[in-house]
Amino acid sequence: MTTAHRIVLASRPKGAPTADNFRHESFDLPAPGAGEVALRTVWLSLDPYMRGRMNDGPSYAAATGIGEVMTGEVVAEVTESHDDAFKPGDLVQARIGWASHGVSAGADLRKLPTDNPAPLQSYLGILGMPGLTAFVGVNDLLEVQSGQTVVISAATGAVGTMAGQLAKAKGARVIGVAGGPEKCDFAVKELGFDLCLDHRSPALRDEMAMAAPDGIDRYFENVGGSTLSAVIGNMAEFGRIAVCGMVAWYNGKNTDTAPPLPVVWRNVLTKRLRVEGFLIFDRYDRLDAFLSEVGPMVADGTIKYRETVMDGLDNAPDAFLSMLEGGNFGKQLVRVGDDP
Ligand SMILES: NC(=O)c1ccc[n+]([C@@H]2O[C@H](COP(=O)([O-])OP(=O)(O)OC[C@H]3O[C@@H](n4cnc5c(N)ncnc54)[C@H](OP(=O)(O)O)[C@@H]3O)[C@@H](O)[C@H]2O)c1
Known part of the structure; x- marks a missing residue:
């Protein structure tokens, strides 16, 4: 026994x-x-x-x-x-x-x-559930295209790492959001994001506006909290948000940094945003496509993590x-x- x-x-x-x-x-x-x-x-x-x-x-x-x-x-x-x-x-x-x-x-x-x-x-x-989540979010919900400005929160985490690199591979301009200079440095220098903002900055909303002067076309939402507040007012018309997670709120904290619901709905309405949530267990039909497309990129070191x-x-x-x-x-x- x-x-x-x-x-x-x-x-x-x-x-x-x-x-x-x-x-x-x-x-x-x-x-x-x-x-x-x-x-x-x-x-x-x-x-x-x-x-x-x-x-x-x-x-x-x-x-x-x-x-x-x-x-x-x-x-x-x-x-x-x-x-x-x-x-x-x-x-x-x-x-x-x-x-x-x-x-x-x-x-x-x-x-x-x-x-x-x-x-x-x-x-x-990277080749498991979090990687698949990034693949589905970037390809199927956000349908990221070359030239778009894409924001990825929790940028150096399990999902964000893959989501940002997949968006980059499609020719998008990728802005990461992460906690602290070390993680932001990694996002830019190792993962190849165009830039990365620290969500702890009190000026995050203004920094986001400067980083995306023509608006954010696609937002991969992993966190909620102050990052969502910084993103929502800076979305471009006909932008899309894939709601993957909201880790900032899981412990019942950071509700004070959330954007008020009237602000969220006003942006969704006036900018004609498409906001879609997803749970990866509904999407395992995409596993084979994910592994055959991304597996070689992980094996040859193109995708870093x-x-x-x-x-x-x-x-x-x-x-x-x-x-x-x-x-x-x-x-x-x-x-x-x-x-x-
Ligand atoms: N929809 C689905 O089916 C699905 C599947 C997998 C994951 N998810 C979601 O995707 C998100 C990321 O998951 P993961 O596995 O990749 O985790 P992860 O990003 O590896 O780890 C969580 C990260 O959240 C960030 N974080 C914590 N508190 C924060 C705050 N107040 N504001 C901003 N960022 C904060 C931290 O990064 P920083 O140091 O950068 O703050 C932390 O490293 C989670 O919300 C998770 O629930 C959803």
């Missing part, structure tokens, strides 16, 4: 979560039943949406229950299989949550290619809390077990 470890939701946060909202537990890994597979986690992905699962109440996905393992996607090694499609040693993406081991229905797993051009953990980041790696499952709560406040620089990951 394998003794496994997991992080469960101990209590629901009020406002910003704290370490007390999480609890480490040991458990005996059950044997896999028919059609099931036993897994050993190598990498765990931490993503802002997990903050929403800590709340009770109506949402697009069920809340994590008190005492339940925190939701999450992992890259794992198959250790035992009762599904003919998998054998021990296979590497898979699975949704077993913040856990060192788990048992999953084989049908819920995605096998990783054996001729991996990219490191394993990239299937949780950064990762922030925390070692050890026990440190996942700290890494998660830090990420929500911008402590990550690129995709936030936890190394849970040794590479196979």
Whole structure:
């Protein structure tokens, strides 16, 4: 019997979560039943949406229950299989949550290619859900064209990194928005954005107006807060906004920096904006197109990215809390077990 470890939701946060909202537990890994597979986690992905699962109440996905393992996607090694499609040693993406081991229905797993051009953990980041989110937002919602001015918020994060580089590859002029000079420097010098503004600047709205004198044609919205306030009044006529996330508000903070609703609606109306939200789980039909177009660009280094790696499952709560406040620089990951 394998003794496994997991992080469960101990209590629901009020406002910003704290370490007390999480609890480490040991458990005996059950044997896999028919059609099931036993897994050993190598990498765990931490993503802002997990903050929403800590709340009770109506949402697009069920809340994590008190005492339940925190939701999450992992890259794992198959250790035992009762599904003919998998054998021990296979590497898979699975949704077993913040856990060192788990048992999953084989049908819920995605096998990783054996001729991996990219490191394993990239299937949780640049070649995983965040990368696909950027691809769908830039191509399908924003339909970015050459010559357009495109603003990307959380520009150096998992989604923003890819969204900005894809928009650049289409010939757009890309303005990133990120927290602090180091991240902004990276966006321009490494990711190739045309410029990058610091969302902590009190003059962000004026800086945005100067950066986009003819208006913003496309906005990839990841944050809300003061960035949305700076963008909304500077949108160009017939501009589009893809609403991907609003991380500035997930902890119930920064509502004072939000643009008033009458300002938002006035801009939407008078500038004839198209504003569209999307949730990536509706769009997995685009995965093959994404991997075939972007996979080679990641493999040959055309697409650049950064990762922030925390070692050890026990440190996942700290890494998660830090990420929500911008402590990550690129995709936030936890190394849970040794590479196979
Ligand atoms: N719609 C979907 O299906 C979907 C899928 C994936 C992700 N998302 C959303 O996309 C967004 C980015 O996700 P990600 O995984 O790429 O995370 P990420 O950008 O790697 O990490 C979150 C980043 O948010 C930024 N942030 C935190 N507080 C902020 C504030 N008050 N104002 C401005 N920026 C702030 C921080 O960057 P700075 O240091 O630059 O502030 C932080 O690094 C999130 O809103 C997420 O929920 C949506």
